[in-house]
Amino acid sequence: MIGRMIWPLVFGIGGVAILVSLGVWQVQRLAWKEAVLAEIEAEIAAPPVALPQAPDAATHGYLPVQATGVFGADYLRVLVSQRGQGAGYRVISPFETGGRSILVDRGIMPTEGQPPAHAGPVTVTGNLHWPQEVDGFTPDPDIARNIWYARDVPALAARLGTEPVLVIARELSVSDAPVTPLPVDTSAIPNDHLNYAITWFSLAALWLGMTLYLLWRIRRRTV
The missing domain is CATH 1.20.58 (Methane Monooxygenase Hydroxylase; Chain G, domain 1)
Structure with a gap:
């Protein structure tokens, strides 16, 4: 046995x-x-610093920054969906600061309406980020309807004529309603x-x- x-x-x-x-x-x-x-998370929540001269993803990913400048009149909409809230658009605007132009993710707004225009200087506090949202299944942007399906930083920058640098806003010095900031966090990291x-x-x-x-x-x- x-x-x-x-x-x-x-x-x-x-x-x-x-x-x-x-x-x-x-x-x-x-x-x-x-x-x-x-x-x-500790890096995201650290005190903000001035925008680096030549930021890159490897060195400055999630770096908290603060910059004062002027939003451009143009903007792009990135379609997103929030659990329990449905669809909305992230608003990506060009931002002139210190003689250079970068991208600012101002947050999410409803699918109806448009973001407010700010004529004067605005101070943006947020984090540098290079989202990895594009894959083989991401549709091409609908340029005619101004709808994008991912935050493709180089493509967004080329469209708006800015540096390929994106700040995810967590706070603006002025009211940006109906746009609500969606600060960067670690929830998307598996x-x-x-x-x-x-x-x-x-x-x-x-x-x-x-x-x-x-x-x-x-x-x-x-x-």
Whole structure:
């Protein structure tokens, strides 16, 4: 009987060990990801600084900045959907500041209406960001209707004639209603390691149960 049980036992123990190790690895990855997110959140909330002369995604991603300037008359609308609130448009405007022109994501507004025009200087406080929203399924922008489907910074900048630099506003020195700021945060950064860990540990428990059942069946047939 023992001879017939040895290989199922070895196979079962090996499978459980592998699955448990994968679960432990995902728990370790979860701790790492939470530390990364905490670091990013601290960086987002840090005191703002002046706009760098040559910002780039690798060095200045999420950098809090503050700049005073004038919004251009033109703007682009990026279609978005908020859970529980439905569709709306992110408003992307050109912003002249310090002799240069950049992009400012002013926030979200309803699909009806238009953003207000600001004739005088406005101080924008927000974070530099280069969203990665374009993939093979992203439709081309509807230029005629001024509807974009992703914040493609280089394309938006080319359309509005600005530097490929985007500030996500969290506060303006003037009222921008009906536009509501949508500050940058970490909600779009995936963190599924806990779900993966639960899956591996569940599979380990299932594998163990199947192994014990198989050993029980072998024992019954040999008694």
